[in-house]
Amino acid sequence: MHDQEAFLAAIQNGYTFKGTHIKIGVAMLDGAVVDGADVNLPLGMMNRHGLIAGATGTGKTKTLQVIAEALSDAGVPVLLMDIKGDLSGIAAAGTESDKIKERYQLLKETYKPAAYPAELLSLSQEKGARLRATVSEFGPVLLAKVLDLNDTQAGLLSMLFKYCDDKGLPLLDLKDLSRVLQYAGDEGKADIEKDYGKISTTSTGTILRKVIELQQQGADQFFGELSFEVADLMHAAPDGRGMVNILRVTDMQDRPKLFSTFMLQLLAELYATLPEEGDSDKPKLVLFIDEAHLIFKEATKVLLSQIETIVKLIRSKGVGVFFCTQNPQDIPASVLSQLGFKLQHALRAFTANDRKDIKQTAENYPESTFYTTEDLITQLGIGEALITLLNEKGVPTPLAHTFLISPRSRMDILSAAEIDTLTASSRLIAKYNEATDRESAYEMLNRKLDAAAAQQPAPAPEAPSGGTARRGAAPKEEKSWLERAINSSAGKQVQRSVVRTLFGVIQKMFK
Ligand SMILES: Nc1ncnc2c1ncn2[C@@H]1O[C@H](COP(=O)(O)OP(=O)(O)O)[C@@H](O)[C@H]1O
Ligand SMILES: [Mg+2]
Known part of the structure; x- marks a missing residue:
């Protein structure tokens, strides 16, 4: 005792x-x-x-x-x-x-x-x-971790985020990200490489595959x-x-x-x-x-x-x-x-x-x-x-x-009935449960490419916009597309990019 x-x-x-x-x-x-x-x-x-x-x-x-x-x-x-x-x-x-x-x-x-x-x-x-959370808020550093990317692939992902930021292409969901990766490995490659450096199509392919894997885990429900x-x-x-x-x-x-x-x-x-x-x-x-x-x-x-x-x-x-x-x-x-x-x-x-x-x-x-x-x-x-x-x-x-x-x-x-009563009076459900899919990278890139494709087969003599039928490179059309994209980009994204920066800092600290 x-x-x-x-x-x-x-x-x-x-x-x-x-x-x-x-x-x-x-x-x-x-x-x-x-x-x-x-x-x-x-x-x-x-x-x-x-x-x-x-x-x-x-x-x-x-x-x-x-x-x-x-x-x-x-x-x-x-x-x-x-x-x-x-x-x-x-x-x-x-x-x-x-x-x-x-x-x-x-x-x-x-x-x-x-x-x-x-x-x-x-x-x-x-x-x-x-x-x-939007893909953009999630940021390339954290996303690279989830996707298990190597340094080269992670670098490419960061560059594409930067490109989307610069061009006002909102990356909201994984659909947007996939579209941008496709674009960067294909129609948009030459265009992006002009200002942002070399793009390896092997890398865009790998990242794309991993994004699809993530989607298969049900991540789509979380991004957006x-x-x-x-x-x-x-x-x-x-x-x-x-x-x-x-x-x-x-x-x-x-x-x-x-x-x-x-x-x-x-x-x-x-x-x-x-x-x-x-x-x-x-x-x-x-x-x-x-x-x-x-x-x-x-x-x-x-x-x-x-x-x-x-x-x-x-x-x-x-x-x-x-x-x-x-x-x-x-x-x-x-x-x-x-x-x-x-x-x-x-x-x-x-x-x-x-x-x-x-x-x-x-x-x-x-x-x-x-x-x-x-x-x-x-x-x-x-x-x-x-x-x-x-x-x-x-x-x-x-x-x-x-x-x-x-x-x-x-x-x-x-009980199920009690849960219904609780959710019926929820302040947060009223605020968050309407899924929105505003215009973002996916729609914007599709529209841009549709427009270019529509021009392409036109039997050339007199194209209405002044003759440039080269795929995805009509300067006039490019400008209006950019303007539209920039106008619709969210202000909140800027504020939230703080999180992204933080991860950059942490990563540097521990490298
Ligand atoms: N503080 C407590 N007071 C009364 N009963 C308890 C307490 N902690 C545990 N129990 C009893 O033990 C059971 C298991 O506890 P629980 O917390 O679910 O365990 P664990 O999470 O470790 O698996 C409970 O259902 C309850 O009957
Ligand atoms: Mg338990």
Whole structure:
């Protein structure tokens, strides 16, 4: 048996904070809850990112739900990446089951059910506001990463983006990009080469093929207008609680690469859009990525290093990122080392490899005279976890075996009818769900080429425009086409190109 008084003092000393904080449970010693040993999270440190790890069914998603609720209560908006589709219940009030009653008796608290203000978002056809980005905003650097281009191909892609920028050809969706690649490898080749340098048709062919592959992964649904403004994630409900934005990405499970790219784009856009925050008593926005191993699975080295970098940088914008995953080893060490909050649910030791992982996980937590961490990790009950975090001075708190509170909202999903009710009143759906396909590179190039083709077969004696029947090179027609293109190019594109520039900078820094 351990010294209970010393333990209580250590926990109270470690987990009492001056600034805004939330209680997520009570610490346990020798298998029992210790009265008064509250485990709190200081909101001011939530932009230092976090990890929620543990085997399947040990309580990761419910812990995420508990923290997200508390943030919303504190007026902080959150974005939940709902990969398994089990988070929608946060929009409905929970019910007090016998198990919850028992839990709250041990916690010496009353259970107060509550529904949270929520918006559903989607990258595809699922119900919710559509999150899209234009190819142009996505930018050539990131796109080259997704497409796995070599340096030559990436260089060519950047050049074609520049060409489209210069000529006012909006690159909205992948259809536009494909058309430009075709054009550059064929009818437009000579014309573009005049001002922009050599084009290898092998390269345009390869890029084109990879774009088609990307389309086959369903990326078409994500690229296009109306592009999502990240400020729309930052709203508060009329009662002052932070909005809970639930991005339903169940269809991303088998497309990890697309998902990691999307995450990177989102983080970069947040970084580029939000102002620098000084020390603040609470974060601006917290992202929770459930089943986060998907982001790192199949991500290339370059993509990984960019995720690392942006995770590091975005802290200064008041944005916290919480990764939920089965095994901490799923997260690259360089990202893991940046996380200020660590919460470990139970791990199971089936194989020698499991035992090795558990040992390593235990070593990554502060040493404790009260626990044998390595053993305890395998013995934690459901809804219990080991916790350590950075306190307000940036010093790690003592390890706390914590009995966690339960979500106040429903620990299950919404029914189809409830989802319909929720989406019917959505502010964001009203704004984003009309797919637009304004005139962009695809239509413009087609029109230009149609016009040229229409001229070509004309039996030459007197062509109306002054005789030039050479394909795609009539100077007069060229001018009006350009003028039209420039007039219709979006002003927003310019603002958003900040994101692109950022990637250029990051890439240079890490070359
Ligand atoms: N904090 C908690 N309070 C009450 N029950 C919990 C809690 N955490 C987990 N549970 C129970 O355990 C089940 C599995 O939890 P879940 O969070 O879905 O696990 P994971 O995400 O790790 O697979 C839940 O459905 C719930 O019954
Ligand atoms: Mg889960």
